Amino acid sequence: MWKRIATLGRKTSLELRLCSKAIQFRQPLGRVFLHQESIPRLPVPPLDQTLSRFLDTCRPLLSANELNEVEKLAKEFGKSGTELQKLLETRAQEELNWLEEWWLHTAYLDYRLPVVVHSSPGILCPRQKFNSRDDQLDYTARLISGVLDYKKVVDNQNVPIEAMGNNPLCMYQYYQILSACRIPGKKRDSFAVYPPTEKDPPRHIIIICNNAFFKLDVYDKDDNPLTTNQLCEQLRKIFKKSFSVKSPGVGILTSENRNTWGLYYDKLKNLDPENEKNLKLIEKSIATVCFDKAIPFDGRDEFSVGINQMNHGCGSKNNSANRWFDKTLQFIVSEDGQVGLTYEHSSAEGPPIVSILDHALIHARSNKTAPDGSIDGLPEPEVLNFNVNEEIQHGIEEAGKNIDTLISDLSLVGYVFKDFGKEAIKKLKVSPDAFIQVGFQLAYNKIYGRSCATYESASLRKYRHGRTDTIRSCTNASHEFAQAMISSKFSEDVETKRKLLLNAINAHRQYTQWAVGGGGVDRHLLGLKLIAKEHGKNIPDLLMEPSVAETSHWKLSTSQVASKTGCLLGFGPVVPDGYGLCYNPQSNSINFSISSWKTSPETESQRMAESIGSALVECYQLLSSGNVQAKL
Ligand code: COA
Numbered sequence: 001m002w003k004r005i006a007t008l009g010r011k012t013s014l015e016l017r018l019c020s021k022a023i024q025f026r027q028p029l030g031r032v033f034l035h036q037e038s039i040p041r042l043p044v045p046p047l048d049q050t051l052s053r054f055l056d057t058c059r060p061l062l063s064a065n066e067l068n069e070v071e072k073l074a075k076e077f078g079k080s081g082t083e084l085q086k087l088l089e090t091r092a093q094e095e096l097n098w099l100e101e102w103w104l105h106t107a108y109l110d111y112r113l114p115v116v117v118h119s120s121p122g123i124l125c126p127r128q129k130f131n132s133r134d135d136q137l138d139y140t141a142r143l144i145s146g147v148l149d150y151k152k153v154v155d156n157q158n159v160p161i162e163a164m165g166n167n168p169l170c171m172y173q174y175y176q177i178l179s180a181c182r183i184p185g186k187k188r189d190s191f192a193v194y195p196p197t198e199k200d201p202p203r204h205i206i207i208i209c210n211n212a213f214f215k216l217d218v219y220d221k222d223d224n225p226l227t228t229n230q231l232c233e234q235l236r237k238i239f240k241k242s243f244s245v246k247s248p249g250v251g252i253l254t255s256e257n258r259n260t261w262g263l264y265y266d267k268l269k270n271l272d273p274e275n276e277k278n279l280k281l282i283e284k285s286i287a288t289v290c291f292d293k294a295i296p297f298d299g300r301d302e303f304s305v306g307i308n309q310m311n312h313g314c315g316s317k318n319n320s321a322n323r324w325f326d327k328t329l330q331f332i333v334s335e336d337g338q339v340g341l342t343y344e345h346s347s348a349e350g351p352p353i354v355s356i357l358d359h360a361l362i363h364a365r366s367n368k369t370a371p372d373g374s375i376d377g378l379p380e381p382e383v384l385n386f387n388v389n390e391e392i393q394h395g396i397e398e399a400g401k402n403i404d405t406l407i408s409d410l411s412l413v414g415y416v417f418k419d420f421g422k423e424a425i426k427k428l429k430v431s432p433d434a435f436i437q438v439g440f441q442l443a444y445n446k447i448y449g450r451s452c453a454t455y456e457s458a459s460l461r462k463y464r465h466g467r468t469d470t471i472r473s474c475t476n477a478s479h480e481f482a483q484a485m486i487s488s489k490f491s492e493d494v495e496t497k498r499k500l501l502l503n504a505i506n507a508h509r510q511y512t513q514w515a516v517g518g519g520g521v522d523r524h525l526l527g528l529k530l531i532a533k534e535h536g537k538n539i540p541d542l543l544m545e546p547s548v549a550e551t552s553h554w555k556l557s558t559s560q561v562a563s564k565t566g567c568l569l570g571f572g573p574v575v576p577d578g579y580g581l582c583y584n585p586q587s588n589s590i591n592f593s594i595s596s597w598k599t600s601p602e603t604e605s606q607r608m609a610e611s612i613g614s615a616l617v618e619c620y621q622l623l624s625s626g627n628v629q630a631k632l
Contacts, residue, residue, distance in 0.1 A: 032157040032171060039170045042099060042463035043518045044092045044527070047085045051078055053514065054521045057472040058551050060451045060479035066547040073542040081540060087531045097465040099523055102530050107467075108182075108346040109189040115182070115325050116255045116403065117410055117572040119345050121582070122310030123354065123561075124414065124568045125361055127302060128337040137239065139364060140289060140333045141231035144205065146363030147287060147331070148218060148225040150356050151178055155196040162461075164516065169461040176347035177356060180328035181283040184254075184262040191346050194284045202284045206384075207238050209291040211321045212247035213384040214238045215281050220378065227373030238381045239291065248388045249396055252321035255312075255403040256395075264395045271387060278384040287329040292319045294336035302338070303414030307570040307593050308407075310340035315407050316400030329356070340567070349459065349468060350561035350569055358564045412570055412580075412595040415609040419617055422585040428623045432585050433560055434508040435619060437473045438481065438501065440556055440581060442615035445482035447607060452555035455574075458515035460523075469520030472551075473558065477507035485618065498622045522552065554578060560585070568593055577602045581612075590616075 051074045058070055092098040111119060130136045153159055154174060162169045179194040179202040194202050203223075207214045216234055218226050226234070253264050269276045282288070295305050295314045310332055313320035323330060323342070331341045339361075343353050388396070425432040437456060444452055454473040460466030481500035484490045490497055514520060529543050542548060555578035561569040562584055570593035573580045580595040592612060596603035 032159075032175070035161055035168065035171065036464060039168065039464045040462070041092065042097050042460060042466055044085070044089050044098065045519050045524050047081050048078060049519065050521050050524045053519070054525065054551075056476065057474070057521065058548075059476050060474055061453055061551050062547050066550075070542070070545060070547055073540075073545055073548075077540045077542040081528060084528045084531055084537065084540070087535055088527050091531060097463065099460075099527060100465045100467070102527070103467055103523070104191075104346065105188070106526070106530075109191065112258045114255055114257055114403070114406065115344055116312050116320075117406055118574075119571075120311075120325060120342055121345070121350060121561075121569045121571040122307060122312070122340060122342045123350075123357060124303070124306040124310045124338070124340040124570070125357070126339075126566050127306065128339050130335065130337045133239070133335070136291070136333060136335055136337075137232050137235045138228075139339075140235055140291070141228045142364035143331060143333065143339075143360050144218065144231050144289060145225065145228045146360030147178075147205075147329075147356070149363050150359045151286060152225075154178055164459070164462055167462045169459075170464050170466055172465050173348040173352045173461075174355075177328055177343075177352060179284060179286050180347055181324075182326040182328070182344045182346050183283065184258055184265045184326065186259055186262040186266070189258060189262070189346075192283055193347070202286050204281070204285055206282050206285040206288040206324070206327075207235065207291065207381070208251060208288055208322050208324065209239055209242035210245070210247065211249040211251060212242050212245040213251070213278065213282065213324075213386075214242070215285070215382040215384060217379055217381075218286070226378070230373040230375050230378060233375045234378065234381055241381070241383065242291075245383055245385075248386055248393065249321040249400075250386045250388065250392075251323050251325075252316060252396055252399045252403065254323065254325035255320055255406075256399045257402070260395070260399075264392060267392055267395075268386070268388070271389060271392070275386055278386060281384060282324050282327065285327070287331060288324050288327045289331045289333065290319065290322050292322060292332055292334035292338070294334055295319070295338075301414070303416060303568070304412070306338045306340065307414040307568060308410075308412050309334060309338055310342055311412060311570050311572075312403065312407050312410070315404050317404075320403050320407075321400070329353070331360075349457070350559065351459070354561055354563045354567060354569070357567065361565045361567075409598050410572060410595060411598050411603075411605040412572070412593060413605045413609055414568055414570065415592040415594060415613070417590040417592060417613055417616060418588075419613075420620060421588040421590055423587045424620070425585075428620070430502075430505050430623065431509050431512075434505045434512065436560070436583060436585065436590065436616070437471075437508050437558070438478050438504045439612060439616040439619050440558060441474060441478040441504070442482045442485055442619065443608065443611040444556060445479075445486050446611050446615060449486065451479045451482060452578075453551050453553050454556040455552075455554040455558060456512075457559040458512060458520060460516070460518065462516060463518060469515045469518070470522040470552075471508070471511050471515045472521065473508060473511070473556070475504065475507040475511065478504040480504070494622065494625065498625070501619060501622050556581060558582070566591065570595065573597060573603070576600055579603060579605070579608055581608075 159174045183190045203219045204215050204217045328344050422432045425435045451474045456471035456473045457468045458471045481504040557574040558581040568591040569582045571580045572595050577600045582593045584591040594605040594609045596605045
């Protein structure tokens with residue numbers, strides 16, 4: 001019951017599992033259970049509301065003819081869609097969250113492209129200064145100790161409950177991150193979590209070093225977490241041993257297309273019981289930790305090199321085989337002080353992952369390794385020897401070539417905007433997030449002379465098991481503002497431009513409030529499509545219309561992931577001719593990552609970075625030169 005939650009039936013939930021735990025131990029229901037009970041269910045928005053909001057977002061993106069056609073289809077759907085709407089509402093009454101399982105499958109487990117670049121973000125942390133191998137090992141020991149410190153909080157169901165304004169948030173995702181792993185299938189993947197209450201709970205992490213895998217028990221025989229000194233000594237042994245292990249580099253298979261990896265996973269597992277045992281050990285481990293080789297900078301800045309290293313490992317000759325990309329939480333400590341992680345996205349969004357990372361980093365910073373705790377009597381770290389045959393060896397070589405091709409097409413750059421940060425924007429009395437998003441719209445218009453479909457992740461965690469909806473950041477108001485900015489007609493008219501900017505910021509803020517309040521457009525339309533499929537009904541014409549698809553061809557796929565420790569998250573673009581933009585607003589600066597495909601003649605990450613920088617400065621100048629205040 002505890003495992004493979006994603007493949008179990010509709011009623012499976014953390015609440016059920018916590019409830020069963022309470023019964024099992026005859027204890028009062030856990031704190032988390034009671035909190036979760038108080039979180040409302042995700043509503044199904046009224047159909048008319050969604051259609052009207054949706055049509056509004058089409059206006060800046062479609063021609064007059066396309067818009068006419070879409071309006072006609074929307075009107076028809078307003079009448080014919082009531083049956084689907086009712087079916088969806090019924091589902092919402094029966095399910096804890098009507099979207100949860102659909103989203104898990106549509107966005108993640110059924111998605112067959114490699115998780116690397118396409119789905120799993122990398123997170124780069126502030127660089128450490130390592131003068132020697134000892135420094136690297138010592139830091140890693142403290143980082144692991146920070147993760148174990150956090151695990152204690154999770155195991156005791158004591159993760160502080162977060163809130164958005166006055167609304168407490170669903171904390172479910174926090175309990176799906178440690179000891180978790182995605183498992184490939186030939187057509188569909190699954191996901192497993194191994195909680196602390198099961199009979200033989202995970203007590204180990206997996207260290208990956210020189211492409212070899214090691215099991216490291218991180219608790220002693222009395223169940224105490226190892227001290228940093230003990231961890232450091234164990235890591236030293238692993239490091240030494242890793243040079244003599246002849247590793248076939250099976251980790252690179254996890255970077256493959258999911259169907260291919262699903263096929264090889266079975267071959268690997270069935271070839272040798274030792275392989276099967278090793279796979280299980282990796283999947284069950286609390287997390288993985290990768291000791292990376294340094295990546296040469298070759299004239300690039302350390303921020304850009306680092307975000308690539310965290311995102312994909314920089315290729316088969318560098319660190320891409322030194323990974324298990326299916327692992328939910330995978331820390332990376334490079335010998336040159338680049339530190340970060342990559343995470344498999346199925347079970348959680350960036351913010352909970354960053355909370356764990358922040359905790360571990362702060363712990364590592366403040367807890368120097370003390371010379372306590374003897375290593376006498378601790379079990380030796382265990383090498384996981386994988387047996388491969390010629391066929392699997394061939395798969396490993398192909399996977400190496402494929403990831404190298406993927407990476408060679410990716411242009412991912414890190415950019416620290418230093419002119420101002422969140423605090424200066426707040427002083428202008430506007431929302432920093434809306435300000436940055438309108439800045440993106442201007443940046444895009446400055447390069448292309450037009451607006452484009454833009455996705456921003458909005459948290460649905462106000463609702464039970466909520467994940468995300470889309471903030472459609474390209475609004476009529478942002479389009480009007482950006483067009484005015486690039487037109488010579490308004491060159492001297494600062495007052496008009498300022499008003500248009502404030503309108504755009506307010507429109508973005510409004511859409512954000514709709515989206516986080518369960519009134520976004522995209523998940524509702526997806527739900528209507530999927531309920532039609534599930535009941536064998538025709539997909540409504542509106543949802544099959546090509547120009548409607550155009551309004552979700554996300555040429556800008558964006559996400560804010562804030563952190564306490566100045567980290568930066570980076571992911572790939574979601575369409576061939578688009579950009580992936582991630583940002584972390586700091587008090588006095590903003591960290592950005594910008595990605596695009598090199599094979600697209602339309603996009604160029606560096607140019608977009610520069611355009612974002614100048615757009616933000618222009619927006620700031622407009623607002624700081626007047627006294628007009630935003631409404632929201
Ligand atoms: N004047 C002054 N300050 C303002 C303001 C205004 N008009 N509007 C907002 N602020 C302040 C806020 O109070 C907040 O202050 P704090 O830093 O002290 O907390 C700060 O500015 C940030 O607010 P804002 O920029 O409006 O953003 P937000 O925190 O409301 O975040 C989203 C907006 C959309 C990013 C957020 O709701 C969300 O959904 N985040 C999750 C996204 C996600 O899951 N991403 C990961 C996908 S992997």
